[in-house]
Amino acid sequence: MNRHVLYLVFGRVLVALVTLLIVSFTVFAATSMLPGDVAQILLGQAATPEAVAGLRAAMHLNDPAILRFVRWLAGLATGDLGISYANNMPIADLIGSRLGNSLKLAAATTLFSVPIALTLGITAAMLRGSLYDRIVTIISIGVISVPEFMVATSAVLIFAVYLKWLPALAFANEIHSFGQMLRVFAMPVITLSFVISAQMIRMTRAAVIETLNTPYVEMALLKGASRRRMVLKHALPNALGPIVNAVALSLSYLLGGVIIVETIFNYPGIAKLMVDAVATRDLPLIQTCAMIFCVVYLLLITIADIIAIMSNPRLR
Amino acid sequence: MALTAFTPRKLGFRFNIVGMLGFAVILLWALVAIFAPLIIPYSIGDIVDFDYFGPISAKFWLGTDYLGRDILSRILMGARYTVGISLAAVCVSCVSGVALGMIAAVIGGWFDSVLSRFLDALNSIPSKLFGLVVVAGVGSSIPVLILTLAVIYTPGAYRFARALSVNINTMDFITVARARGEGTLYLIRSEILPNILAPVMADLGLRFVFIVLLLSGLSFLGLGVQPPNADWGALVRENIGGLPFGAPAVIFPSIAIASLTISVNLLIDNLPQKIRDRSN
Numbered sequence: 001m002n003r004h005v006l007y008l009v010f011g012r013v014l015v016a017l018v019t020l021l022i023v024s025f026t027v028f029a030a031t032s033m034l035p036g037d038v039a040q041i042l043l044g045q046a047a048t049p050e051a052v053a054g055l056r057a058a059m060h061l062n063d064p065a066i067l068r069f070v071r072w073l074a075g076l077a078t079g080d081l082g083i084s085y086a087n088n089m090p091i092a093d094l095i096g097s098r099l100g101n102s103l104k105l106a107a108a109t110t111l112f113s114v115p116i117a118l119t120l121g122i123t124a125a126m127l128r129g130s131l132y133d134r135i136v137t138i139i140s141i142g143v144i145s146v147p148e149f150m151v152a153t154s155a156v157l158i159f160a161v162y163l164k165w166l167p168a169l170a171f172a173n174e175i176h177s178f179g180q181m182l183r184v185f186a187m188p189v190i191t192l193s194f195v196i197s198a199q200m201i202r203m204t205r206a207a208v209i210e211t212l213n214t215p216y217v218e219m220a221l222l223k224g225a226s227r228r229r230m231v232l233k234h235a236l237p238n239a240l241g242p243i244v245n246a247v248a249l250s251l252s253y254l255l256g257g258v259i260i261v262e263t264i265f266n267y268p269g270i271a272k273l274m275v276d277a278v279a280t281r282d283l284p285l286i287q288t289c290a291m292i293f294c295v296v297y298l299l300l301i302t303i304a305d306i307i308a309i310m311s312n313p314r315l316r
Numbered sequence: 317m318a319l320t321a322f323t324p325r326k327l328g329f330r331f332n333i334v335g336m337l338g339f340a341v342i343l344l345w346a347l348v349a350i351f352a353p354l355i356i357p358y359s360i361g362d363i364v365d366f367d368y369f370g371p372i373s374a375k376f377w378l379g380t381d382y383l384g385r386d387i388l389s390r391i392l393m394g395a396r397y398t399v400g401i402s403l404a405a406v407c408v409s410c411v412s413g414v415a416l417g418m419i420a421a422v423i424g425g426w427f428d429s430v431l432s433r434f435l436d437a438l439n440s441i442p443s444k445l446f447g448l449v450v451v452a453g454v455g456s457s458i459p460v461l462i463l464t465l466a467v468i469y470t471p472g473a474y475r476f477a478r479a480l481s482v483n484i485n486t487m488d489f490i491t492v493a494r495a496r497g498e499g500t501l502y503l504i505r506s507e508i509l510p511n512i513l514a515p516v517m518a519d520l521g522l523r524f525v526f527i528v529l530l531l532s533g534l535s536f537l538g539l540g541v542q543p544p545n546a547d548w549g550a551l552v553r554e555n556i557g558g559l560p561f562g563a564p565a566v567i568f569p570s571i572a573i574a575s576l577t578i579s580v581n582l583l584i585d586n587l588p589q590k591i592r593d594r595s596n
Contacts, residue, residue: 022437030446031453145525145577147532149552150570153559161562255442256533263537264556275537278452286452293445301440 008309016302020295024076027290028069031283076291082284084277091288095270099292102262102269105192106254108185113193113200114247120197121204121243126231128209136201143198148260152191159187188265195257196250203246211239241311248304252297335586341579345572348392349399356389361544369555369563379564381555387565390551391572397547398573401458402531405465406524412466413473414516418504420474421481432478435471443468443530451539461540465527472526476519480512521584525577532573548573 075082081091124136143151159166166186211217212235220234255271262272274289348355357377358364363384370380378387416435420428450464484490485508493507534540535549546554551569558566 018433019437019440022434023441026438026441027449030449141581142574142578145529145581146570146574147529147536147549149533149536149549150574153552153556153566153570156559157562157567161560252442256444259444259448260533260536274448275539278448278539281452283452286449290445290449294441297442297445298440 005309009306012302012305012309016298020298023294023298024073024291025069027287027294028072029065031287031290032065032068072287076288081288084285085280085282091285094273094285095288095292098268098270098273101267102258102271105185105188105258105262105267105269106251108189109192109196109254110251112189113197116193117197117200117250118204118243118247121201122208122231122236124201125205125208125212126227128212137205140198140201143194144202148191148195148257149264151194152187152261152264155187155191155194159190188261188267191261191265192254192257196253199253200247200250203250204243207242207246208235208239210242211235214238241308244311245304245308248300248307252300252304255293255297332586335583338579338582338586341575342583345395345399345576345579349395352392352396356386356392358386358389360385360389360393362386369558369561369565372564378568381551381565382557387551387555387568390546391548391569394546394548394551394569394572397458397541397545398528398531398549398576401462401465401541401547402524402527404462405469405527405531406520408462408466409469409527410473410516410520410523413470413475414477414512415504416470417474417477417479418481418508418512419500421478421485422500422503422508428478431474435474438467439471439475443526444533447530447534448537448539451534456539456542458541461531461534465531468530469523469527473516473519473523477512477516480515481508484508484511518584518587521580525580528573528577528580 072082079092081095083089084091084094120136124133127133166183208231212231214235217230217235220230225234258269259271259275261267262269263275266272270289270292274286274293277285277289364386365376365380365384368380368382368384370376370384372379376386376388378391381387381390416431420431446468447464450460454460490503490507493503498507531540531547532549532552535547536553538550538553541547541550543550543554548569552566555563555565555569
């Protein structure tokens with residue numbers, strides 16, 4: 001690796017940080033432009049004007065928005081996430097275990113879907129134009145063009161209603177055995193895997209096909225290399241960067257899927273927490289959850305970018 | 317055997333049939349959205365059957381929902397919200413995105429850099445999350461929904477239009493027009509827009525699909541169209557309790573969404589080659 005690559009990577013990270021700043025401002029602005037007085041909402045209708053004024057002062061609501069934004073940002077950076085409006089608990093406590101649950105779900109989905117999606121994507125690209133390729137393409141387009149909740153409801157219909165393998169929409173809060181855990185995780189993981197895999201298959205397929213179209217692969221074909229050798233030795237190493245890039249990008253789709261899946265399966269993760277917070281208008285909690293999501297999303301996108309840079313041999 | 321590297325161009329009769337089919341379904345839903353109040357068999361608010369989550373029957377073609385209301389009528393009326401809101405949002409986002417994209421491409425310089433950087437940042441907020449945050453902050457109503465969806469998908473339209481316009485912008489006829497002393501407005505309207513219109517229209521279709529999906533997702537979470545009105549996503553949410561019995565009330569609204577989005581995808585995929593070539 002040389003200085004040029006380092007420079008590019010550094011540039012990416014810098015862009016990500018600036019983006020994060022803009023994103024945090026947007027999140028703050030969207031949640032602070034609320035019509036109505038937060039102090040009034042918190043204290044209810046019966047509050048005296050003095051109490052409201054007192055709470056406003058205590059919550060620094062009289063300060064200009066920009067000052068509150070900076071204070072909020074500083075709090076986030078130092079790990080002081082604030083207090084939830086709804087139940088007066090520190091947000092860090094609320095989020096702690098929930099975040100773990102969501103990460104578990106994401107990890108299980110990743111482990112499950114990445115190998116399957118890559119295999120399907122690469123083989124579909126190798127057998128381009130065949131019946132197999134067409135079926136894979138049609139199914140993945142089909143999954144992409146329906147909403148995530150429809151994938152979830154279809155999975156419930158198939159696995160719980162017709163086949164009766166798994167419980168429908170039930171989430172056990174206490175897990176005692178491995179078997180129980182498997183049953184609890186099965187449905188959300190299956191649903192999420194479908195959503196993620198469809199994206200990944202399409203992107204992987206496109207990446208491999210692009211390298212298969214290059215002159216050096218054609219050259220390998222002309223000099224009589226077997227198809228396997230051509231794909232594995234000539235095309236795949238060059239497609240690896242784009243493929244890993246595709247995987248990282250597809251994983252960022254987990255976020256959209258996770259919001260729906262946690263809601264529909266009543267999974268106690270951070271997305272469910274956020275949707276509930278929206279229902280109760282618990283703004284500090286929403287802000288924090290949104291920032292966590294954005295950080296993860298940006299992280300994945302930046303990693304994808306960096307991998308794309310690193311895998312470009314022309315830069316080495 | 318000739319390898320995968322060269323597949324013949326897919327052209328021909330069958331090809332267009334698929335596109336026509338997609339177009340027909342879209343047209344059908346558009347007509348339904350316009351004439352819904354005239355063709356619904358029952359009033360959408362009426363409880364017509366005491367059997368909730370009723371099965372498909374001659375009287376209620378698609379069964380009844382969790383309160384015993386006719387699902388067919390509710391889906392037909394739901395088309396108004398799903399198609400209408402999505403159409404409005406896609407128009408706003410494409411008009412603003414494409415206009416900004418063309419302006420950025422023609423003016424260039426710091427205006428282009430700042431705008432691109434800002435819209436990229438906006439683009440890096442996951443769409444569903446953005447919707448959640450805005451709805452949490454401002455509350456959900458139809459104008460808010462349209463505006464939110466439009467803001468979410470403006471950066472994509474901007475990026476697409478800018479990339480196309482930048483290519484056009486380097487061509488000779490633009491240089492000539494500049495040398496003639498034409499203004500920015502003329503360049504955008506008469507030189508660039510006609511050349512990017514076809515791919516932009518195709519892009520508009522794809523963006524429409526994303527918007528339908530996002531709107532349905534938000535409604536499914538209870539943050540989109542609010543009761544007593546219901547779009548298709550909200551219909552699925554209302555009737556999710558019927559899922560364990562496989563009630564038609566939860567299946568058919570999903571099928572309605574899928575039929576619309578898949579049709580648009582089919583239509584875009586099967587557009588005449590001339591349009592698609594330029595969009596690549």
